[in-house]
Amino acid sequence: MARRLPSQPPVLPGFSHMHILGSGGFADVFLFEQNMPRRQVAVKVLLSEVVNDHVRQMFQAEANLMAQLSSHPSILTVYQASVSSDGRPYLVMEMCSSALSERYRRERIPVAEVLRIAVRIGSAIETAHRAGVLHRDIKPSNILLTAYGHPVLSDFGIASTLGGTQSQDAVGMSIPWSAPEVLLDESSGSIAAEVWSFSATVYSLLAGRSPFELAGQSNKSADLIGRISKGKVQPIGRSDVPRGLEEALRRGMSRNPEHRPGSVLELVHEFQAIESELGLPQTPIEVAMDDWALATVSDLEDRTRVRGLAAVPDSPGRRRRRGTASTVTPRLDDGGPRSSTGTAAPTPPSGRMQTLAWILVASAVLVIALAATATYVLIKTNTSSIPTVTDIQADERQGRMEFNWPDPGLQDGDSYQIETADGERSIQRAPRFAVDGNPGDLVCITVSVNRAGVNGPLSNQKCASFLP
Numbered sequence: 001m002a003r004r005l006p007s008q009p010p011v012l013p014g015f016s017h018m019h020i021l022g023s024g025g026f027a028d029v030f031l032f033e034q035n036m037p038r039r040q041v042a043v044k045v046l047l048s049e050v051v052n053d054h055v056r057q058m059f060q061a062e063a064n065l066m067a068q069l070s071s072h073p074s075i076l077t078v079y080q081a082s083v084s085s086d087g088r089p090y091l092v093m094e095m096c097s098s099a100l101s102e103r104y105r106r107e108r109i110p111v112a113e114v115l116r117i118a119v120r121i122g123s124a125i126e127t128a129h130r131a132g133v134l135h136r137d138i139k140p141s142n143i144l145l146t147a148y149g150h151p152v153l154s155d156f157g158i159a160s161t162l163g164g165t166q167s168q169d170a171v172g173m174s175i176p177w178s179a180p181e182v183l184l185d186e187s188s189g190s191i192a193a194e195v196w197s198f199s200a201t202v203y204s205l206l207a208g209r210s211p212f213e214l215a216g217q218s219n220k221s222a223d224l225i226g227r228i229s230k231g232k233v234q235p236i237g238r239s240d241v242p243r244g245l246e247e248a249l250r251r252g253m254s255r256n257p258e259h260r261p262g263s264v265l266e267l268v269h270e271f272q273a274i275e276s277e278l279g280l281p282q283t284p285i286e287v288a289m290d291d292w293a294l295a296t297v298s299d300l301e302d303r304t305r306v307r308g309l310a311a312v313p314d315s316p317g318r319r320r321r322r323g324t325a326s327t328v329t330p331r332l333d334d335g336g337p338r339s340s341t342g343t344a345a346p347t348p349p350s351g352r353m354q355t356l357a358w359i360l361v362a363s364a365v366l367v368i369a370l371a372a373t374a375t376y377v378l379i380k381t382n383t384s385s386i387p388t389v390t391d392i393q394a395d396e397r398q399g400r401m402e403f404n405w406p407d408p409g410l411q412d413g414d415s416y417q418i419e420t421a422d423g424e425r426s427i428q429r430a431p432r433f434a435v436d437g438n439p440g441d442l443v444c445i446t447v448s449v450n451r452a453g454v455n456g457p458l459s460n461q462k463c464a465s466f467l468p
Contacts, residue, residue, distance in 0.1 A: 010045055010084035015092075022098070026050050031095070034079075041079060045090040059089040065133055066091070066156055073286055074124040076144060076154040096144035096152060104140055104205045111206070111240055112280050115271050117143065117151045118202045119283035122268035124153045125198060127288050129264065134189045138197035139177040140204050175221050176210030177201055180229045180255060191264070192257035198264055199252025202271075206245075207236045211253060231255025245274050269415065273428040279402065281436045282426045386456025389416070389447040394464035401443050401464050404432040408449065415450045421461075440468045 006028045009017040015032040021042060022029045032043045046059065063081035070077045080092035100117075103109065121143055128135060135142075135156050142155045179196035181187040203211045211234060212227040213219050233250050248270045254260050261267045265287065272282045387408035394403050410416075410429075418426045418433050421444040426433070435443045444463040449456040 007045065007047055010043075010086060010088055010090060012043065012084060012090070012092075015041070015043070032092075034092070040095045042093045042095050043090055044093060045084065045088050048086070048088055051088060056083070056089060062156060063089075063091060069124075069128055069131065069133065069156065072124050072127050072288070073150065074120040074152050075128075075156075076152045093154075094146065094152075096146055096154070098141065098144055100143050100145055100151065100205075101141040105208055108208065108238070109205055111238075111242070111245070112275075112278065114202065114205045115245075115275050115280070116283045117205065118198075118271050119268050119275075119285060120151055121153055121201075122198060122264050122271070123286040125194060126263065126265045126268065127286070128156065129191055129194070130288065134191075134194060135197075136189050136194075137174055138194060138201055139174055140201055143201070175224050175228075176212060177204070178228075179257075180231060181257060183225050183228060187257075190257070191262075192260055195252050195260045195264055195267060196254075196257075198267065199249045199260075203233075203236065203249045203253070206238060206241055206249075207234075229255075242274055242277065244277065245271075248274070269427050270429075272426060273430045276428055276430040276432050276434060279397070279400070279434055281400065281434050282428070285426070386449050386451045386454065388457045389449065389459040392445070392447065392459060392462035394462060396464070396466055399436065399466075401435045401437055401466060402432060403434070403445055403462060403464075405447065405459075407431055410449065411451070413451070417448050417450050417455055419446050420444065421463075437466045439466050441466045 006020045006023050009020075009028075009030045009032075012032065014035050016035065018031040018033055018040075020028065021031050027044050027046050030043045030045065032041050033039070034041050046055065060081070063078065066076070066078045067081070069075050076096060077094040078091055079094070081090070083089050125135060125138065133156065135153070137155055138153075142153060143151050144154050145151055175183065177197045177200045179187070179193035182189060182193050187193055200211050209215075210224075212224050214227075214234070217223070231254065233253050236246055236249075248267065252260055252267055261270075265285070268285060272285070275282050387410070389405050389408050392403055392405045394401055396402070415427050415429055416431065418428070420435065427450065433445060433447075435445075437443055442463060442465045444461050446461050447459045
């Protein structure tokens with residue numbers, strides 16, 4: 001199929017065009033040099049033939065989302081978004097490499113490296129989901145590498161917002177990594193569909209092909225859609241891929257969305273557990289936990305919008321401040337308090353009213369105390385049934401400290417939460433944990449069992465030193 005010629009690079013004040021980086025169904029990407037501060041950047045420019053008022057509005061919304069999410073270490077950084085003088089919207093982004101999308105088809109990527117990439121990209125997707133954002137186009141070519149080799153996720157739904165302007169060829173590029181319910185128009189996108197696409201992407205990095213490609217057979221769009229709709233995933237075909245990893249990816253690509261993990265984070269936890277089973281240090285999960293870090297753009301605009309003071313009600317627990325017109329000051333000439341403006345101050349409550357007020361206060365205190373006691377008893381009852389990890393052992397092997405412990409009686413759905421002395425936390429199913437270190441380093445961990453979102457009693461802290 002003939003490829004189209006790239007469009008003309010836009011004229012951008014403060015930037016110098018260098019050369020074309022790539023072309024897609026909706027945009028071209030150019031290498032520019034920013035004059036101040038001086039650095040190389042990638043500029044993605046929409047094609048003039050797909051631009052209309054609707055596309056401009058959607059592009060602006062997507063640019064805002066990318067800017068909001070790009071603070072995540074595994075999401076591509078966006079520096080600037082605007083419209084060029086010829087009317088084409090563009091994004092100025094961090095310069096990254098697309099080498100991974102070529103490498104996985106050319107060579108076998110080690111399992112340990114794929115797991116590290118999967119945990120980091122999964123953390124990015126989970127953070128986006130918690131902010132209410134679906135990516136809609138998760139695939140290997142949208143995983144780029146920074147200059148330091150860190151994987152980052154790019155293109156948050158920019159192509160999908162173009163709706164009917166998409167060409168069939170452009171849609172076909174993403175078919176191998178699209179969930180069956182999306183391909184069959186049963187869903188326009190969901191977290192379950194993103195779990196499927198994420199699983200298919202990790203599978204591809206391991207297998208060197210998409211999950212439903214068959215060697216020596218026709219792999220046209222119609223063929224792939226037919227195989228995906230049946231949901232029969234081909235074996236990866238690598239002896240070094242753990243069975244548990246292949247099973248996790250198979251569940252992630254279940255034909256029935258209800259049979260998949262409930263979130264990308266669940267799948268990431270399974271990847272961490274497999275890292276531990278292989279004796280690898282767990283890749284940290286990077287998910288924003290604070291509300292301010294997950295606020296959507298519309299939330300931030302709403303919170304900063306100025307409103308009339310008269311329309312703001314008093315909130316519970318907030319001290320009401322009287323205005324200066326009603327500030328009470330003592331007057332000694334007539335023995336009674338008056339306001340600073342000379343008007344009479346409110347009459348103090350009578351003794352009967354004071355007594356009633358004290359009764360109400362005492363009742364409220366009693367209710368709060370009883371509620372706190374009940375809550376404590378409930379938590380105590382719930383946590384007392386969760387087993388405690390004991391007898392943690394440590395053994396140094398090849399520059400890595402490996403901790404392990406006997407199963408205290410985990411049930412289905414239970415997991416271990418491990419916390420190191422420096423505050424790093426990890427959730428996993430395997431009763432072992434590995435930490436890298438240098439000669440003479442002291443490492444300490446505590447372990448608890450998490451059941452239905454509640455952590456049980458902490459184990460005794462186990463510390464071990466690397467040999468000098």
